[in-house]
Amino acid sequence: MTPEWLAVDWGTSRLRVWLMGPDGTVLDQRQSDRGMGNLSSGQFEPALLALVGDALPRGRTIPVIVCGMAGSRQGWAEAPYAAVPCAPLSVASAVQVETADPRLSVFIVPGIKQASPPDVMRGEETQIAGFLADNTGFDGVLCLPGTHCKWVHISAGEVVSFRTFMTGELFALLEQASVLRHSVTGGDWDDGAFAGAVDDVISRPATVAADLFSVRAAALLDGTGSGASRARLSGLLIGLELAGARPYWLGQDIRVVGAGGIAGAYRDALAAQGASVATVAGDGMVLRGLRAAYDTLHEAAP
Structure with missing residues (x-):
């Protein structure tokens, strides 16, 4: 065909x-x-x-x-x-x-x-359209993790406002090109280290630059493994993002786009703050958005 x-x-x-x-x-x-x-x-x-x-x-x-x-x-x-x-x-x-x-x-x-x-x-607007095609009437916030994470307030089928956080790019730069690269390569993920870092930085966001260096210091002085160090680095950056994005998630119904991996980390961090949050699978969301756009074009055709 x-x-x-x-x-x-x-x-x-x-x-x-x-x-x-x-x-x-x-x-x-x-x-x-x-x-x-x-x-x-x-x-x-x-x-x-x-x-x-x-x-x-x-x-x-x-x-x-x-x-x-x-x-x-x-x-x-x-x-x-x-x-x-x-x-x-x-x-x-x-x-x-x-x-x-x-x-x-x-x-x-x-x-x-x-x-x-x-x-x-x-690009993200097409994912949002795909989400709304399956969730008509949704009123709340979409979190789209990635290199540049988007927080999007949706109401009455419209994007009301949004903020972009460069958290993924910052993680990559610190992981690959900073002194922390010696401490965060490889290893198993440590849920406790991640959760503790999120709590620390949400409570004291002003000290994040010092807390980041402590990742390296703990590896040198205490023998903290690379898995725990990597999880702590991720927790510090995501926690800092959550502190900045608080107006978007506090008291809102939140959907994190993705399953497992980084989407699961965002879900866990939000849930620990008492937020109403769930993940939604991102597979196929762009295609559903493009389908919705085509339907609009098809309906408008004479």
């Missing part, structure tokens, strides 16, 4: 494409390493065709719904940010890209911006 439309998640390092049937089924899924970071503006269409050109129908045009970094200033075409409060995703505000191949009708969905305090997201 030839696809009815293409769902595309174009990130900085990866390109993912789902070939979609008329009833919303996935006919095929393909991916490559031709992410936005490896392409100039004129290389996006050839990269897409190299991946899926053999599957495109002859003699007709199909919609291509694209989310992610393809819509950035350095991407295929800049899709200007929608301003909060707004629905997480709308093809009506998408940018339609001119293509050389007449079989492609490309729409790049916009990210979301916030004026005060200044913040942006690009």
